[in-house]
Amino acid sequence: MSRALLAFAAGLLMAASAHASDHASGKSIKHGEFLVNYGGCHDCHTPGWAENGGQAPKDMLLTGGGTNFQGPWGTTYPPNLRLYVHKLTAKQWIANLRALKSRPAMPFWTFRYLSDKDLTDMYAYIHSLGPAGKPAHDWVAPGQDAPAPYLKLVLPPLPAVQPTGQ
Ligand code: HEC
Numbered sequence: 001m002s003r004a005l006l007a008f009a010a011g012l013l014m015a016a017s018a019h020a021s022d023h024a025s026g027k028s029i030k031h032g033e034f035l036v037n038y039g040g041c042h043d044c045h046t047p048g049w050a051e052n053g054g055q056a057p058k059d060m061l062l063t064g065g066g067t068n069f070q071g072p073w074g075t076t077y078p079p080n081l082r083l084y085v086h087k088l089t090a091k092q093w094i095a096n097l098r099a100l101k102s103r104p105a106m107p108f109w110t111f112r113y114l115s116d117k118d119l120t121d122m123y124a125y126i127h128s129l130g131p132a133g134k135p136a137h138d139w140v141a142p143g144q145d146a147p148a149p150y151l152k153l154v155l156p157p158l159p160a161v162q163p164t165g166q
Contacts, residue, residue: 025124032125035118039110043067044078062126063133068150073103075146077136085126093123
């Protein structure tokens, strides 16, 4: 094979492998998008999502402080996940979600049904949206002034034995 032909063949191989990895990451992002959408993350983490019947412009997606909650735990504001993932590696994201025990109404237990690959794909999708928006308000302790809007929850006392939810 001539040198020119060799270089051409090598170029073709490189192009093919670049294409393959683009394809794989595109697939991961799509799967991550599916998990975020079906997992209901927008319900609370995307401002206006619920009010608009499950829609928001791309620059608002997951920017936090969407649906806030007040109850015996104080007032909680869903954080801006686009800024959140930008400070983390995929490994740190997985470690955080696996250890997560947040205040209401974050359903942190749902991550137990996802594999590390699922969580990596979720990270890939949120990361692909790029950083946007401002950090959400910090948690406000019970009895202190908290900025509205928030959903005020009037709850029954906790049951003596917590169901495992499994
Ligand atoms: C019902 C509302 C609700 C839904 C649905 C929800 N979140 Fe949250 N999320 C919250 C609230 C509120 C907080 C802040 C809790 C606090 O301050 O302790 C939070 C906190 C978080 C945090 C911050 C963890 C940390 O380090 O403090 C992450 C990450 C997160 N949510 C990811 C997600 C993902 C991913 C989904 C979708 C699978 C999701 N959330 C769905 C309300 C929600």
